[in-house]
Amino acid sequence: xxxxxxxxxxxxxxxxxxxxxxxxxxxxxxxxxxxxxxxxxxxxxxxxxxxxxxxxxxxxxxxxxxxxxxxxxxxxxxxxxxxxxxxxxxxxxxxxxxxxxxxxxxxxxxxxxxxxxxxxxxxxxxxxxxxxxxxxxxxxxxxxxxxxxxxxxxxx
Numbered sequence: 423x424x425x426x427x428x429x430x431x432x433x434x435x436x437x438x439x440x441x442x443x444x445x446x447x448x449x450x451x452x453x454x455x456x457x458x459x460x461x462x463x464x465x466x467x468x469x470x471x472x473x474x475x476x477x478x479x480x481x482x483x484x485x486x487x488x489x490x491x492x493x494x495x496x497x498x499x500x501x502x503x504x505x506x507x508x509x510x511x512x513x514x515x516x517x518x519x520x521x522x523x524x525x526x527x528x529x530x531x532x533x534x535x536x537x538x539x540x541x542x543x544x545x546x547x548x549x550x551x552x553x554x555x556x557x558x559x560x561x562x563x564x565x566x567x568x569x570x571x572x573x574x575x576x577x578x
Contacts, residue, residue, distance in 0.1 A: 429477035437461050440482045447474025486528040489535065497530035543574030 429444060437443060441461045448454055458479065467476065489495050495503045547567055 432476050432478040434467050435465055437465055439463050442480040444477040444479050445474050486531045489533050494536045495533040496536055497533055540575035544576045547571055
């Protein structure tokens with residue numbers, strides 16, 4: 423953790439699990455006491471019975487998770503990417519973009535994998551088929567499901 427002397431004031435309710443916190447308060451004899459601790463939960467103030475000033479010394483940053491499967495993904499800003507070779511190379515789908523390595527790609531995270539409409543439609547149809555009571559649909563509902571499947575390009 424970064425143990426710098428920079429003291430950023432923080433409200434109790436803004437403390438997050440894992441934060442390195444410095445709490446400063448005055449005891450009865452007017453001596454100032456400082457206590458540093460790692461918050462064990464959100465809003466953790468170490469001892470809620472005492473009042474004082476809280477300072478954020480360090481907040482851990484979760485590691486960026488990059489895609490590991492080849493495919494088409496959307497980044498946090500809506501940009502479209504093509505990941506190849508198990509995520510080792512990425513191509514941003516723009517006329518001015520090129521190949522990027524993991525270090526550069528991490529700045530665009532998080533990524534959401536996109537799938538063809540037919541794959542999504544197949545998932546929806548399978549879910550609908552499980553929920554529908556076929557006996558109430560006359561022919562068992564199979565014709566309706568096949569029509570919907572054909573409309574979205576589902577071939578299985």
